[in-house]
Amino acid sequence: MKQIIQSFKTGDTILEEVPAPKAKSGQVLIQTTKSLVSLGTERMLVEFGKSNLISKARQQPDKVKQVLDKIKTEGLLPTLEAVFNKLGEPLPLGYCNVGKVIAVGEDVSEFQVGDRVASNGQHAEFVSIPKNLVAKIPDNVSDEEAAFTVIGSIGLQGIRLCQPTLGETIVVTGLGLIGLMTAQLLKANGCKVIGIDFDQSKLDLAEQFGIETINPAQGDDPVKTVMDKTSGIGADGVIITASTKSNEVISQAAQMSRKRGRIILVGVIGLELSRAEFYEKELTFQVSCSYGPGRYDDVYEQQGQDYPLAFVRWTEQRNFQTILGAISSGNIQVKPLITEVIPLEDYQKIYGEIGTSKAIASILTYSNSNYSNQVVLKSNENNRKNNGLAIVGAGNFTKMTMLPKLSKTKANIVSVVSSGGISGTALAKKFNISKSTTDVDTVLEDEAVNTVLITTRHNLHAPMVLKALEANKNIFVEKPLALTSEELNQIIETYRKSNSVLTVGFNRRFSPFATKMKEVLGSSDSPINVIATMNAGMIPANVWVHDLKIGGGRIVGEACHFIDLISYLTGSKVTEVCLNAMGVNPEENTDNASILLKYENGSTGVINYFSNGSKSYSKERVEVYSQERTLTLDNWRVLKGYGFKGFSKMKSKMDKGHSAQFTKLVQQIENKGNAIIPFDSLVNTTKASFAAIESLKSKAWIEIK
Template identity: 70%
Template structure:
């Protein structure tokens, strides 16, 4: 299918051939007929992309600080590599889509195949959108009109926050697309509306809708004029839909407001607020968040958990519906806002000079029924090796892009497929690394007899299911940590591992030259190991904290260090006890200390903290054994104390990824056992589960192999004991 993509690195906009998305649970697959170009937002993205590095940095000072912190902790070259990789990430354009539902995912209740819907899908021939981000189009509303639904909801949410009443005077600053829709909805609500803009065409269009216009370029003082029009009192409310870098708009909004007036920011402007201006009038100020309640809430948007109507009357989806009802009832006429209708293939007519466009609303018109293809051949003539060592990758996120693919390329791996949920990232990586096929259906990889190995780097909740399918398809499997999120998933995998193919989990740190050196120095001597992870804070609403999706950071990330200590000690975990910060620590804590007792008497301590400074190094490993100490500082410097012939190893930061993928490529090509013994993988996974159970129950949890059982019989069990003897 065709999709519009923009480069953050160059600002170029291209119509890309990408595989069509698969319909997923809670979502609908829509074939697009029309989409609206949001000129303000998309102009800003294109101009940002065309800016040079210095200009980009000036626009994002918070990101500059993050980059500087990363330089301090990881070094200059790895940081620059990460920055350039980030800039190479393609950006799907558009968020105002209308079309027909062609497939419905499990759990969808309100929509069905054949429904016409408006959604926040991008400019693409097919889009997959969650049910709560799509609304059915009334019969008397065209797809062209319905494409305005999302921008209409943005304006409507600003109105709801302003909370105008019949007869109040509301000023709309900025009569672009969102501003004109906002003003017309305010008129429909019985308000007197004053619109401010620098464009005479927009002022004239607003006048046709009963809006009093003010153009500062024509010599009018906006503050004085609003004061005059309101009998000296000032406006009841000001809704800012304009985009400006300075603070002048905020200041003028305060000056033209009445005492205890309301100011709502929908657009983008400087936010230096004069205390005197707001203090004297007791003004209120609020920033509007996109389409309304539910926006950026994963439980609402991705999982379909609606907010109860009696308590949250207007969610983003109900705002969509309200805008469509206003169109159907003749209260909102968007047809007059359309400046141009452009076929999708002629998109350059809009984007080639978008920075100077005078268009108000540009509609992209899609061709007739598009062919649905879940696989795109990116390089028709590219070779991908012989049948015995061909790989397929499932997942095209940051780890695949920034770590795995560069390492596999250096190792000479033969990759035939890359699968991604949306198709955009996967196709971009296929182009960069000359991978022949990009797909949105990972089952294509499993069904291909030439593919010997599957590498899985998806979200954590998909790992176990995909591992099982790949094992049953006779593929060697590499999966990023964690292997599973619960014991049931783990036991299914244990039963599926019959030895015919290998299973490797991405516990890369054991392959670092620093850990390899420490292992060489310490051998199998009894030891104490302390591993400290300065993990950094992740907002609580991010999926990694969700126990069903990410498994929490202990199961999802701290397992790295359980495996690392297992490798160093040469033993398996016998018992686990975890303590977490806080009076009532939750199961998905990311500030915890984990105690590990090993079968050979060794002990391990994992300090996993998210409350440290990002300027401090992320990881530190200390090994104490036979009056000797080894300290690994962030996988850059290892210092030895008491070792004959060794005092220091220094390298660029190396957490073992390159060696891991080089060895994996060699094993797949030449045969041999998995890189990590399967029983150690199972033991590490069980230990991560035991850490959570320990926190919940407040005591040690003992891991024990059942006598006489085998791994294929799921012969591992855990039980709690009150104390260790």
């Protein structure tokens, strides 16, 4: 399918050929007929993409600080590589989509195939959208009119925050697309509406809807005019839908407001506030968040859990429905706002002039196209061999670590699977991979694929491992192997019946630093003590890794790396685990904890996994104590030995073992050799991570069986 994307690296806006998405659980698959270009938002993205690196840095000072911190802990070259990889990510454009439902995922009963719907889908021939971000279109509303649903909801949410009442005077500053729809909605609500803009053509259009107007470009003083029109009282509310870096807009809004007036920001403006202007009138100021309640809440948007209507009357979806109802009843008119209707293939007529365009609303129209969830980018003779690799998941790890390392081996990568198709296609092009798909079944059925590499979110690891085992594929899966004992037991049972080789991405044991530690410790059976500290850094509570059903929590999802490393260094298996967590009553989840490990050979391990440390301090540290000797490893860059004959120090650039791991993996595939980590060790590490959480709940040592 064709989709419009923006490159932040080059600034180019491209119509890309990518595989169409599948209808995921809780989502609706839509074939697009129309989409609306949000000229304000998309203009900012395009102009940001075209700006140089210095300009980009000036616009994002918070990101610059993160880069500087990363340089301190990980070095200059790895940081620069990460920055340029990030800039190379393609960004899909658009969020005002209309089309016809062609499939529904599991857990969707609200929509049926054939329904005409509006959603926040992108400029693409097919989109798969969570059900709470989709609304049915009334029969008397055309597709072109319905394309205004989402953009109208942005204005509607600003109005709901303003809480206007019948007869109040509300000023709308900025009569672009959102402003014109906001003004009409306010008028329909029984308000006296005054619109401010510098473009006379927009003001003329507003006057057709019964809006009083002010044009500062013609010498009108916005503050004095509003005061005159309100008999010196001032506006009851000001809704700002303008886009400017100037602080003058917020100052004018304060000056033209009555005492205890309300100011709502929907657009993007300078925000250096004058305390005196707000203090004297006791003004309220609030920033409106997009389409309404539910926005950026994964539970509502991605998991489909609605808010009870009695407690949250207006959600995103109910705002969508309200806009469609207003169009259907004629309370707002959107056809006069349409400046141009352009076929998707001629998208550059819009984007090529987006920086200077005077258009209000540009509509993209789509012709019927055949659904395909795979794109063949090039013919590859190696695809007919049976040593091919298919990568499932195209996130940061795949892009910034896995593929760069694999590209330096003899790996024969034949496919990349990604949920949306864009990221996978970009990586396939960059790394000369012949196929991009959104359907994992296509690679499991491909005889050229010998090994599947899984780098998806954690909750998909076990199900995909099982599917790959049943398809007789070898498997590399990023940690963790599973999130529950039930999943692990299924994997053990299925693995023992298969001829597949299974590897988990416990890369640290393959680092040259870990190898050197193992070497200088020698082959003695004497027990050792290992202390590993992960200065993991704080991750906001709403990020998926904390969700026990999706990420499994940071102990199961990340601390398992060090369980495996200590098992490697001790040459033994974990027998008992105890976890102590910071906090009064941690029950099932934590990211500030100490894990104690007992091993069969008498060794002990301590893993300090902390999220409350400084990011400027080393992220990882390992200490080993054995036979009056000590090893210290700092951030996989410097290893020091104390009391060892012939070894005192090893130093290099940061190396966590990914290169060696993938080199060994490719050799194992080519030579049909044994797994690079024994299966029983993978199982033991996984059980130990589960035992840590069980210990947290039971407040006792847990024996591993």
